[in-house]
Amino acid sequence: MNIGVCGAGTIASWISNILNQLNDERIVKYGVAGRSAKDCLPFAEKYGWKKVYDSYEDLMSDEAVDVVYIAVPNHVHMDLCLKALEHGKNVVVEKPFAVNDKQAKIMIDKAREKGVFLSEALWPAFLPSRHIIDHIIKDGKIGELTGAKIVAKSNVMFMDRVKKLETGGGSLLDMGPYILGRMTSHFGTDYESVEGHFEKLETGVDSRDYYTVTYPGGIKIECVSTIDIPEDEREEYCEIFGTKGSIYMDMVSNPDHLEIRDLDGTVREIPELPPLIVNSEVPFAKGYEHEWLGFEKAIREGKSQTDDAPWEQTLAISKIMTELRAQAGVVFPFE
Numbered sequence: 268m269n270i271g272v273c274g275a276g277t278i279a280s281w282i283s284n285i286l287n288q289l290n291d292e293r294i295v296k297y298g299v300a301g302r303s304a305k306d307c308l309p310f311a312e313k314y315g316w317k318k319v320y321d322s323y324e325d326l327m328s329d330e331a332v333d334v335v336y337i338a339v340p341n342h343v344h345m346d347l348c349l350k351a352l353e354h355g356k357n358v359v360v361e362k363p364f365a366v367n368d369k370q371a372k373i374m375i376d377k378a379r380e381k382g383v384f385l386s387e388a389l390w391p392a393f394l395p396s397r398h399i400i401d402h403i404i405k406d407g408k409i410g411e412l413t414g415a416k417i418v419a420k421s422n423v424m425f426m427d428r429v430k431k432l433e434t435g436g437g438s439l440l441d442m443g444p445y446i447l448g449r450m451t452s453h454f455g456t457d458y459e460s461v462e463g464h465f466e467k468l469e470t471g472v473d474s475r476d477y478y479t480v481t482y483p484g485g486i487k488i489e490c491v492s493t494i495d496i497p498e499d500e501r502e503e504y505c506e507i508f509g510t511k512g513s514i515y516m517d518m519v520s521n522p523d524h525l526e527i528r529d530l531d532g533t534v535r536e537i538p539e540l541p542p543l544i545v546n547s548e549v550p551f552a553k554g555y556e557h558e559w560l561g562f563e564k565a566i567r568e569g570k571s572q573t574d575d576a577p578w579e580q581t582l583a584i585s586k587i588m589t590e591l592r593a594q595a596g597v598v599f600p601f602e
Contacts, residue, residue, distance in 0.1 A: 395540065429472070
């Protein structure tokens, strides 16, 4: 599977680092396109991409490219995705898949029309830890699910794009896929309502989000996300509650540590997590090999979507973020 990546920025470098360590002959770092071939050349040389292109169009027109990986700012995800699909390419889109649910539906409908593969790069959904948690729940170790608390208080203000309306910035679109991806992976997509309150930057994007997603039966998921929290207030965890106990994880996206707890908080069991490939440049970025192995397998089997991050989940996440952004009064100029 030859990958053609649109964008030579942070996430593309993280993926490249891990794919180099994976060194799987089925997954080939083939070509990269950005503002120009000259701009992409240092990236290609550093990470071992075989070819650079003068434009995204040139990349998408190359018959040797099997899958187009879109790793550019949020506001151009749909445009590049639709162009790649028109070329009959399989496509992987970085999170957030789209800036709103209308865009997400258009993209998925086009993939369905063209009969090609399309997936959001919802990395946590493919990790072994996700399936371990699913099995704990299925085995009834914490009883019937009653709710969850998902907290991701972070500071990513070093990334200029998250601060701007014109690039589809804000906490919901940056942190939301992780939080809502975790939620929908274990609680499903059949939610009833969402409600939240929000704080904004002077630029108009949401910076701190506090919201509740309610499921049938009164199951409530309490969520917190930030992009500008002070260093000493950083906090991240998820706890899934049941009638017999809870599952605690030390990170929302990619936990290093899981605990099965009794109702009184006593740790009953600490499941073992398998090792992941660690980005040698950015150690907290790890495990991306699992999504790419999942993409390769689905494409090889002729599937249009993956079992781990199906279109239904992508649409639900986009819909929730769109509803919450409307409550926050955050409108992008290109919508």
